[in-house]
Every structure is written in C-alpha cells, then in structure tokens.
Amino acid sequence: MAAKKRGTKSGNRSGGVGGSKWEDHLTRQARAENYPARSVYKLKEIQQKFHVIKKADVVLDLGCAPGSWLLYAxxxxxxxGRVFGIDIQAVTIDLPKHVSAIQADILEMTDESFFDQIAGCAVVLSDMAPATTGRKDVDAFRSFELCRMALETVDRxxxxxxxFVxxxxxxxxFARFEKQVKKRFAECRVFKPESCRKxxxxxYIIAKQKRAT
Ligand SMILES: C[S@@+](CC[C@H](N)C(=O)[O-])C[C@H]1O[C@@H](n2cnc3c(N)ncnc32)[C@H](O)[C@@H]1O
Structure with a gap:
C-alpha cells in the first residue's frame, strides 16, 4: 500500500505508534505506513489467511480506536463498501469518506440511527480490550464481557x-465463548497472529458463515 499522510496522533493505551517502551519493528512499520497502531498487522494476517472482508462489504469495527483496523478494513x-466503528475513545485520525466512527460504550449503546446503518452488515470485527489491571483473571473476565456484547451485536x-472476528x-x-460462537457459525477457528506480542x-476467534436463525 502506498503510504499516505493520514494525520495520525500519537500515544495511547491501544498500542498507538507514538513511541513507548513497547515500541518494536511493527510499531515503527505502522508509523512508516501511516497506521495509528501496530495492531493493523493482526487484522492483515487474519485477512490474508481467512479472507473475511470482501470488496463493497459493510463492516462494523467494535473497539476501533485509534483507527488502524478502520483504515485497513x-x-x-x-x-x-462502508466501514463503521465504535469506541469509548474518540478516533482522531482523518478517515476516508466511506468510513465513520462514533464514540460510545458498547455496553450502553442506544443510538438508533447508528443501528439503522449497521443492520445487515457483512462483517463484525471486535478488537475490543478492557483497560488491563495486571490481574489475569480480572482482565480475562472483562474481556469475556466485551466478547459477549460483541456476540450480541452479531446476533442483532x-x-x-x-x-465475525x-x-x-x-x-x-474462553471455551464457553468458543462454544457459543460455534453454535452460530458454520466455521470457527482460533488464531494467534504472529504480530501479537509474545x-x-x-x-482471535475467526467465525465464518453465520447460520440462519
Ligand atoms: C486494542 S484497542 C483497538 C485497536 C484498533 N483495532 C486499531 O487497530 O486501531 C482496544 C479498544 O477497545 C476499546 N474498548 C474497550 N472497552 C470498550 C467498550 N466498552 N466499548 C467500546 N470500545 C471499548 C478501547 O477503548 C480500545 O480503543
């Protein structure tokens, strides 16, 4: 992809590319390619392996800030196509015309006009992550709560x-969530992209072909 200036802002807890003790070659690559976070390479690996997004799709991106997945999608x-994002944090980068993002909590979504736009979308992506506490059990439980909301969004x-990614x-x-996803989709795979920090x-759960309800 030709690198193009996108007016990124730096530094956040979502793995932004503003420079930190976590910086690695993917952080630098993201900055050089004008993506606001290195997490773009996780979706890129998923797309290259599982082909979840097609031309002209309508895509919903849950937990979209700072905006790398929005841009790649x-x-x-x-x-x-159209790409819609939701995050509790504002997306501050410039977005292409066919992309929009709202600032909202997935746990308290009430925006009916947004619901109208995303109804019948072809792909739901969720890269949502809770603010981590350092306690693995608490963090995993909070992540599960966000996944449960993502799955409700899928149902709706x-x-x-x-x-669904x-x-x-x-x-x-984890096993309980995987089982719930398997019930709803014809294909379900578990995948750890190389670009995840070790x-x-x-x-990531990659689920394809949502079953008829
Ligand atoms: C790892 S970051 C996503 C990075 C994004 N995929 C990208 O490439 O730019 C996780 C995001 O989940 C968001 N998030 C966490 N809880 C949320 C909630 N309840 N509703 C909406 N977004 C949430 C966080 O604000 C954070 O921006």
Whole structure:
C-alpha cells in the first residue's frame, strides 16, 4: 500500500505508534505506513489467511480506536463498501469518506440511527480490550464481557452467512465463548497472529458463515 499522510496522533493505551517502551519493528512499520497502531498487522494476517472482508462489504469495527483496523478494513472494502466503528475513545485520525466512527460504550449503546446503518452488515470485527489491571483473571473476565456484547451485536446486526472476528483474552471463559460462537457459525477457528506480542494472552476467534436463525 502506498503510504499516505493520514494525520495520525500519537500515544495511547491501544498500542498507538507514538513511541513507548513497547515500541518494536511493527510499531515503527505502522508509523512508516501511516497506521495509528501496530495492531493493523493482526487484522492483515487474519485477512490474508481467512479472507473475511470482501470488496463493497459493510463492516462494523467494535473497539476501533485509534483507527488502524478502520483504515485497513476500508482498503479491503474499497470505496463502494462502508466501514463503521465504535469506541469509548474518540478516533482522531482523518478517515476516508466511506468510513465513520462514533464514540460510545458498547455496553450502553442506544443510538438508533447508528443501528439503522449497521443492520445487515457483512462483517463484525471486535478488537475490543478492557483497560488491563495486571490481574489475569480480572482482565480475562472483562474481556469475556466485551466478547459477549460483541456476540450480541452479531446476533442483532450481522447478516446470514456473514463473518465475525473477535479478540478474547485466554482465561476460564474462553471455551464457553468458543462454544457459543460455534453454535452460530458454520466455521470457527482460533488464531494467534504472529504480530501479537509474545507475552500477550490475546487470541482471535475467526467465525465464518453465520447460520440462519
Ligand atoms: C486494542 S484497542 C483497538 C485497536 C484498533 N483495532 C486499531 O487497530 O486501531 C482496544 C479498544 O477497545 C476499546 N474498548 C474497550 N472497552 C470498550 C467498550 N466498552 N466499548 C467500546 N470500545 C471499548 C478501547 O477503548 C480500545 O480503543
């Protein structure tokens, strides 16, 4: 992809590329390619392996700030698609015309006009992560709560035969969540992208072909 100035702002707890003790070659690569976070390479690996996003798709990105997945997903849909994002934090980068993001808590969403726009979307992505506490059990439980909301969003808005990508922290509830996803989709895989930090407990569920309800 040709690097293009996107007016990124630096530094945040979502793995932004503003420079920190966590900086590595992917952080630098993201900065050089004008993505606001290195997490873009996780979605890129997922897309290259599982082909979840097609041209002209409508995509919903849960936990979209600072905006790397929004940008990458918008490149995959092209301008005939639409990409919608939600995050409790504001997305401050410049976005292409076919991308929009709202600042809201997934646990308290009430915006009916937003619901109208995302109804029947082809893909739901969730890279949501709770603010970590350092206590693995607490963090895993909070991650599970966000995943549960992502799955409710899938039930409500994802079209039949649509696809779902969801980050979850490995913990006690992982197997239960995987089972719930398997019930709803014809295909379900668990995948840890190479670009995840080695010490991270995060893993992705890739679910394809939502079953008819
Ligand atoms: C790892 S970051 C996402 C990075 C994003 N995929 C990117 O590439 O730019 C996780 C995001 O989940 C968001 N998040 C956490 N809890 C949330 C909630 N209840 N509702 C919406 N977003 C939430 C955080 O604010 C954070 O921006």
């Amino acid at each position: 918008s490149e995959q849909t092209g301008p005939n 808005f994802l079209m039949e035969k649509g696809h 969801c980050k979850i922290f490995q913990g006690n509830d 010490q991270s407990k995060e893993i």
